[in-house]
Amino acid sequence: MDRTPHLLVVxxxxxxxxxxxxxxTRHGFRVTGAKDGVEMMRTLDSARVDxxxxxxxxxxxxxxxxxxxxxxxxxxxxxxxxxxxxxxxxTDRIVGLEMGADDYLAKPFSPRELLARVKAVxxxxxxxxxxxxxxxxxxxxxxxxxxxxxxELRSPDGVLVQLSAGExxxxxxxxxxxxxxxxxxxxxxxxxxxxxxxxxxxxxxxVSRLRxxxxxxxxxxxxxxxxxxxxYLFTPAVTGG
Amino acid sequence: MDRTPHLLVVxxxxxxxxxxxxxxTRHGFRVTGAKDGVEMMRTLDSARVDxxxxxxxxxxxxxxxxxxxxxxxxxxxxxxxxxxxxxxxxTDRIVGLEMGADDYLAKPFSPRELLARVKAVxxxxxxxxxxxxxxxxxxxxxxxxxxxxxxELRSPDGVLVQLSAGExxxxxxxxxxxxxxxxxxxxxxxxxxxxxxxxxxxxxxxVSRLRxxxxxxxxxxxxxxxxxxxxYLFTPAVTGG
DNA sequence: GCCGGCTGTTACACAGCGTTACCAATTCAC
DNA sequence: GTGAATTGGTAACGCTGTGTAACAGCCGGC
Numbered sequence: 001m002d003r004t005p006h007l008l009v010v011x012x013x014x015x016x017x018x019x020x021x022x023x024x025t026r027h028g029f030r031v032t033g034a035k036d037g038v039e040m041m042r043t044l045d046s047a048r049v050d051x052x053x054x055x056x057x058x059x060x061x062x063x064x065x066x067x068x069x070x071x072x073x074x075x076x077x078x079x080x081x082x083x084x085x086x087x088x089x090x091t092d093r094i095v096g097l098e099m100g101a102d103d104y105l106a107k108p109f110s111p112r113e114l115l116a117r118v119k120a121v122x123x124x125x126x127x128x129x130x131x132x133x134x135x136x137x138x139x140x141x142x143x144x145x146x147x148x149x150x151x152e153l154r155s156p157d158g159v160l161v162q163l164s165a166g167e168x169x170x171x172x173x174x175x176x177x178x179x180x181x182x183x184x185x186x187x188x189x190x191x192x193x194x195x196x197x198x199x200x201x202x203x204x205x206x207v208s209r210l211r212x213x214x215x216x217x218x219x220x221x222x223x224x225x226x227x228x229x230x231x232y233l234f235t236p237a238v239t240g241g
Numbered sequence: 242m243d244r245t246p247h248l249l250v251v252x253x254x255x256x257x258x259x260x261x262x263x264x265x266t267r268h269g270f271r272v273t274g275a276k277d278g279v280e281m282m283r284t285l286d287s288a289r290v291d292x293x294x295x296x297x298x299x300x301x302x303x304x305x306x307x308x309x310x311x312x313x314x315x316x317x318x319x320x321x322x323x324x325x326x327x328x329x330x331x332t333d334r335i336v337g338l339e340m341g342a343d344d345y346l347a348k349p350f351s352p353r354e355l356l357a358r359v360k361a362v363x364x365x366x367x368x369x370x371x372x373x374x375x376x377x378x379x380x381x382x383x384x385x386x387x388x389x390x391x392x393e394l395r396s397p398d399g400v401l402v403q404l405s406a407g408e409x410x411x412x413x414x415x416x417x418x419x420x421x422x423x424x425x426x427x428x429x430x431x432x433x434x435x436x437x438x439x440x441x442x443x444x445x446x447x448v449s450r451l452r453x454x455x456x457x458x459x460x461x462x463x464x465x466x467x468x469x470x471x472x473y474l475f476t477p478a479v480t481g482g
Numbered sequence: 483g484c485c486g487g488c489t490g491t492t493a494c495a496c497a498g499c500g501t502t503a504c505c506a507a508t509t510c511a512c
Numbered sequence: 513g514t515g516a517a518t519t520g521g522t523a524a525c526g527c528t529g530t531g532t533a534a535c536a537g538c539c540g541g542c
Contacts, residue, residue: 201521204520204521204522205521205522207521208521208522209522211521212522219521226519226520226521228519228520229519
């Protein structure tokens with residue numbers, strides 16, 4: 001239940017990043033900063049993000065272009081975006097919202113105002129029913145079927161495998177990042193929405209429990225491989241749909 | 242997103258309260274009764290109310306005074322009020338409307354007439370949809386049929402399943418947000434119009450009761466799944482027709 | 483007024499999860 | 513190559529969250 005929302009602040013100005021991070025952290029959010037699109041994408045790749053605060057004007061790829069890319073990517077198409085801009089022109093607002101931003105804030109703004117918008121957007125984001133959106137798909141791997149809408153896993157012979165909430169979340173993290181080494185920290189973030197504390201072994205234990213349910217031979221795992229010193233690797237190819 | 246409107250009937254005459262509650266409930270509204278201003282305020286404090294039906298003449302604080310207080314309170318200043326009065330004098334009408342009531346009905350009146358006024362005021366108050374929209378629809382899931390107008394649930398084999406008011410409201414909350422994890426807080430808000438207090442287990446108990454009536458095997462629920470640390474998930478796809 | 487159903491609260495049982503501990507496997511130091 | 517150190521697997525345990533029976537209070541029906 002301590003699923004504190006994870007915000008990603010993308011701004012090339014380090015001072016602003018720091019300021020916003022501190023402020024938002026003090027108000028109960030988990031905040032990651034990114035100075036450009038590359039860092040943003042890297043973070044999105046490896047962590048669960050609930051909302052992105054995105055500066056419009058940035059060197060390199062600008063906010064509009066990034067926002068467009070976010071919307072074009074299935075994994076992030078639903079992630080709310082709040083745009084920041086130095087200019088107060090109305091056209092920006094239009095363009096920003098047309099680009100798929102959920103809200104818009106003109107600099108200079110008070111952190112308090114951003115906080116209000118963040119809360120509002122998050123509330124709104126969890127409001128409307130999903131309907132036939134991107135969420136609710138079914139994923140397959142090596143004959144297994146994972147139903148995201150029903151939170152159900154079926155083995156290749158069609159048997160419903162009972163997973164606990166934690167096992168299911170962990171499996172989703174793997175299935176959504178297949179054939180990539182995921183560190184314990186990343187897994188913890190993806191599956192639990194928290195970051196690791198020193199000597200945290202909970203992921204190891206959970207992986208062990210999950211293997212027991214989906215590996216033919218848990219003692220010699222083939223789907224969830226251990227990468228010594230690195231983390232874990234989900235080896236099967238995943239078919240989406 | 243649109244829930245069944247929540248009406249608050251304030252009248253010191255218990256017979257009238259009961260009569261109106263039954264009638265309005267049968268026509269698809271959620272109704273709470275209050276015998277005086279104190280009860281009214283208590284309800285408004287803890288639940289979201291869409292419209293208040295307020296008797297003008299009451300012992301203690303009367304309707305006019307209560308209406309004035311409603312208008313002076315920011316939270317309720319926008320809540321529509323329909324005044325009831327035993328006297329047919331025109332002056333009352335004037336005073337009532339000046340006091341901020343949205344409509345006025347002289348006793349004796351037919352419940353049907355009140356129903357029409359309630360729908361009209363709600364339509365006026367909240368723009369396009371509501372009453373006419375949410376009320377009157379029928380939703381289906383896995384063979385079940387939920388009649389929003391009659392507040393009735395039919396099982397796949399056509400049998401009418403008796404639900405208490407609370408069970409029905411909870412089910413509506415689920416059906417209107419299918420395939421999404423809803424926190425206890427959200428459910429409490431959607432179904433009861435109030436927010437959770439620490440150690441609030443009422444939703445758990447109500448879910449348990451609802452499962453007993455709609456799950457094939459309540460011990461191994463498939464429609465209403467528990468998400469540990471998250472809340473509950475209504476898994477069936479809902480057809481809105 | 484009394485009765486019956488509904489709802490929230492409480493209490494207890496049970497299962498999931500994180501922590502710890504211990505062991506095995508691997509790597510490192512020499 | 514050998515022993516030490518590091519890393520990972522997992523059994524065991526305790527805390528926490530959830531299911532639900534039992535109870536009590538409230539409200540409406542009569």
